Amino acid sequence: MKKRDFEGILKIHHLDPTFQSSVDQLSKLGTLKKSEIELLERVDEASNELITSEYEAYIERRYNESGPAILSKFDLMGIPIDKKYGGHAARPIVHALAMERFGQVGMGIVTLVDVHEFLGSLTIQQWGNEDQKSRILPEAAKGTSILAYALTEPDAGSDPASMASTFVLKDGKFVLNGSKYLISNGSIARYLVVFAKSAVDGLVSAFIVDSKTDGFEIGMHLSEKLGLFTSDTALLEFHDMEISRDSLLGIQGKGLSVAYSALLNGRIGIGSGCIGVMEDCLNNCAERAKYRTQHGKLIGKHQLIQKHLAQIATNLESSRWPVYMAALMKEDLEKDPNNKELLRAVDRQSATAKLVASRNAFDSADRAVQLFGGFGYSILSPVGKHLLDSRVARIYEGTDEIMELKIASSILGKEFESYK
Ligand SMILES: Cc1cc2nc3c(=O)[nH]c(=O)nc-3n(C[C@H](O)[C@H](O)[C@H](O)COP(=O)(O)OP(=O)(O)OC[C@H]3O[C@@H](n4cnc5c(N)ncnc54)[C@H](O)[C@@H]3O)c2cc1C
Secondary structure (H helix, E strand, C coil): CCCCCHHHHHHHHHHCHHHHHHHHHHHHHCCCCHHHHHHHHHHHHHHHHHHHHHHHHHHCCCCCCHHHHHHHHCCCCCCCCCHHHCCCCCCHHHHHHHHHHHHHHCHHHHHHHHHHHHHHHHHHHHHCCHHHHHHHHHHHHHCCCCEEEECCECCECCCHHHCCCEEEEECCEEEEEEEEEEEECCCCCCEEEEEEEECCCCCEEEEEEECCCCCEEEEEECCCCCCCCCCCEEEEEEEEEEEEHHHEECCCCCHHHHHHHHHHHHHHHHHHHHHHHHHHHHHHHHHHHCCCEECCEEHHHCHHHHHHHHHHHHHHHHHHHHHHHHHHHHHHHHHCCCCHHHHHHHHHHHHHHHHHHHHHHHHHHHHHHHHHHHHHHCCCCHHHHHHHHHHHHHCCCCCHHHHHHHHHHHHHCHHHCCCC
């Protein structure tokens, strides 16, 4: 895998005169600090080390248990977390570039990092009280505790408000019952951000759950997935699980706001990962087109093969801007967190970024497999792995359809929301 030239890519955007209206945002891209470049170089090094174990685990259809250890070794388990909790306090654009590099390795690593750092740590940092933050975030940033985010249930996916998991307050403790389905990092997490509905008023609240609590059970390791084998996925169960009152994350009854704000962050990470998938597909295809010969010439000299290369490159470049834009807008939101209008705009942009980048990543991986021919269809080909692994990005953290509905209703107004 080639070493990634972060600055080179940023310079290309600067030179493009068609983005005049966005010059202000783009100029921020050109001012990556030395420490930020160094962090991204570390991400690059870690990615080079991750690649072997990721492929070994993928070929053996298993979770890559080396992933968290390698990320911890390079001190990359707390990229967006405040320095006082042991993180790097990286700006969203820096985190996006890091996820892009991890995406070149594959969506398995992107999923691990996205769930641990965006849906887990960042959510606790945003909504937690000081006690929760100082107790959990340093361990998470060090990688000694892995985090997960448990919203989906067997009968509640796109419609989380219809969840069946419940909580009641009994003798000063919350008692949780229910199950959570398809939870990434589910069986390896020490702490999970869990959502449940009040058995009294039906309102959803968010909780931080320690997986060592009595009543917490890993119902099943979900290994029958189509791809993404290197990422841990589990069905979790809570049986009369008692947790203390200070496990509540944010305000009681406002859990869906916690859930949706986490997904806003997560979608930027997934979109960024998809950019990396496309870059890796493009690199692999360009290389293969220059050494594989058929009909007496290099396949790169066949114009129909050039069309696939051109389309992958176009997919990549047409996804990059929506993703970077979402990250830059998120940076503005972090400076002005109570700006509701900006929040809605960032929410829409992060949905757009994930929608565009995940569709384009899957199309690019499909074209890459085509360009590779029969070898592309083998489990030993890097592009075959991207085909299987990138498909999930059109489903998790909000399906394509939910992203489209979100974007449309943000244009038309609240009264046009087609789901509740
Ligand atoms: C590998 C993997 C990892 C995951 N990790 C996590 C995790 O860590 N944490 C977590 O909480 N969840 C996780 N998920 C769950 C994921 O977020 C859900 O699968 C996703 O939100 C879709 O929910 P669903 O599967 O129930 O599909 P459904 O909601 O049943 O949707 C079925 C179809 O109906 C469409 N649809 C639904 N409602 C509408 C509507 N109103 N209008 C039009 N179309 C609609 C959907 O777009 C989809 O095409 C993961 C999923 C996978 C596959």
